[in-house]
Amino acid sequence: MSTTHYSPSAxxxxxxxxxxGKEDERGxxxxxDVPGGPGAFSARARALTQxxxxxxxxxxxxxxxxxxxxxxxxxxxxxxxxxLGYxxxxxxxxxxxCLVVSHVDGRGKKPHNHILVLNHNNRTGKALSDYRTFHDRKAGNQKGVQSANDELMREHGLSVVKRLEHAPKDWELRREDFAEGSRDREMGDRMSAALADPRAVDKAGLxxxxxxxNQQLGDDGDRVPRMRLHSPVSKKGKRAGQETWTLYIEDRRGESGRAxxxxxxxxxxxxxxxEGAQAFFDYHQQQKEQEHExxxxxxxxxxxxxxxxxxARQSGDDGAVDLDPRRRRGAEYEDRHADRAAEEARGVREGGQRGAGEAALRDLASADLNVAAAGVEREQRTARRNRVHSRGYEREPQRGESEGLSL
Known part of the structure; x- marks a missing residue:
């Protein structure tokens, strides 16, 4: 479903x-149809009409x-x-x-096209006379833009809007009604830009x-005319008790005869x-809340x-994480076993109960081997545990697998 509006552009x-947009950012x-980037279209329009x-x-x-x-x-x-606009x-x-620029930045953020058509027929060299109204014209059997749009929507299987007697009066539709360079158009453009600003979540933000x-510079390099919003509450009439808004803008040209x-x-x-601005406030507030969330x-x-x-840092050993608590208990058991073997070896050397013969020497040599084996086994267990810490989980060796020193 789509609606249309027409206005001539001088x-x-x-x-x-x-x-x-000033920086070609809105579209x-x-x-x-006219090559050359921003400004080329309007340059051709000026050349054709000058x-x-x-x-x-x-x-x-x-x-x-x-x-x-x-x-x-x-x-x-x-x-x-x-x-569809083209x-x-x-x-x-x-x-x-023609030039077609699509926007999604208006009230409600609904997609819409701005369509500019040069007032020149390239085949005949004449100005355009058709589709200069919203509704059809009986005189001359001319069709309005809405009829042409409805036909296009039907061709594409899209819904057709019911007959509209009055087009919505938002700023983009009213803008061409005010003279280029006039204070009225400047007020409208600046108010429209202010409402589109994400910071305008309420009147204070606006x-x-x-x-x-008011601190910005205009195209001429001078500070833009100062503008302010006045919002008194009506004391009588249909809007009694309700707020009404009036814009004031500095008039250096004397258009109004006042300052x-x-x-x-x-x-x-x-x-x-x-009421109209509230729709913008609600949208910006919703976007702000979503961004906060x-x-x-x-x-x-x-x-x-x-x-x-x-x-992970607190539970790790030397900064590493032991992924299997059973490995920690197993390592503690192995350490205790190696310590007992060392104690037994020391007991053999210090006891002296077997005498100073060859048997004692053999026992001493055997005990020394046990101590060495226990030390080697402890070093291997420590090395495996460190590998676990550096690589992650590593399965426990199963019984019968060759591991350690064979004597």
Whole structure:
């Protein structure tokens, strides 16, 4: 399901700069008939109209989709949205150059296209006259952009929206209604950028972002006009007891005859009212909470890893981890056995009960061999235990396997 909106653009350069972003960062998918990168499209628009009486350089359409049919987080879905925008442009104006920029940064983060079509038919050399309205025109049997879009949706098996009498009045649709370079358009652009800032989770955050904007420099190198948000509570009328928002902007040009030009936010866009802005606040707050939850989980996982490492260091021998407690008990038994053998050997040497004959010498030699064997066996056990510590688990030698010194 998708809806459309049409507005003429007297400055293709201004519109292209807006839909692309100052750093060409807004478009998540872009298709352009004019080669050369950002600015090439609007340069061609200016070249085609500079020697004519045309006041409109390009036709600006917006095509919005439901997130039930296209997921804004799925790159393939976003690319298909962009393809549908290009097909709509060619369905309406097959002989004109177009630029399609797909966004997912509007209210609700739903995917939508900005479609710019040069006001020039490459085949006839004339200005465009069709699809300049939302609804069909009975006079001249002209079709509106929504009818062409509905036909395209049917061709692709997508749902068709019910007839709309009034298009939604968000800023992207209202922007072309205000003159290029006017204070009204500047207020709208800056308010739109402030609402899109992730820090704008409430009115206080929004005001803070606007204050930060006031420190920036404009395209001319001078500080931008100071803007502020005034939010009194209505005392009478339909909105009695409710907050109303008004933007004030420094008027150096004297457009208003005052030091500041003011504009009720509802006159600029429904997005800029307290109710409209709440949708942006809720989205940013949700994203902030999700990011906090992710950070908390990562911190907990890191803490668990540190605890496991600390436990391993404490339970290890010389910094190693003995994976089989039975090996530790076995090693202690072997050490005690070797110690008893050494004690017996010392007893034989020190007792002197057998005399000083050859038998005593043989016993002494045998005892010395036992001591040496016990020492060798203990060294081998220690070496195996160290290998276990360095390599991990190693099975216990089974009875009957050749291991140790044979006498």
């Amino acid at each position: 400055s293709a350069a201004d519109t292209e700069r807006y839909i692309r 998540v998918a872009i298709t352009c 020697n004519t009486t045309r006041e409109v350089e390009a036709l600006h359409y917006r095509q919005s989709f439901s997130d039930e049919e296209f997921d804004p987080k799925n790159p393939e879905h976003v690319q298909r949205v962009n393809d 097909q709509l442009a060619k369905k309406m104006h097959p002989d004109s150059d 005001v803070s972002v606007i204050e930060e904007q 500041e030009r003011r504009k009720r936010t509802s006159a600029l866009s429904a997005d800029f009212t307290p 992710r950070s908390t989980r990562q911190a907990e996982a890191a803490e668990r890893a540190r605890a496991v490492a600390a436990t």
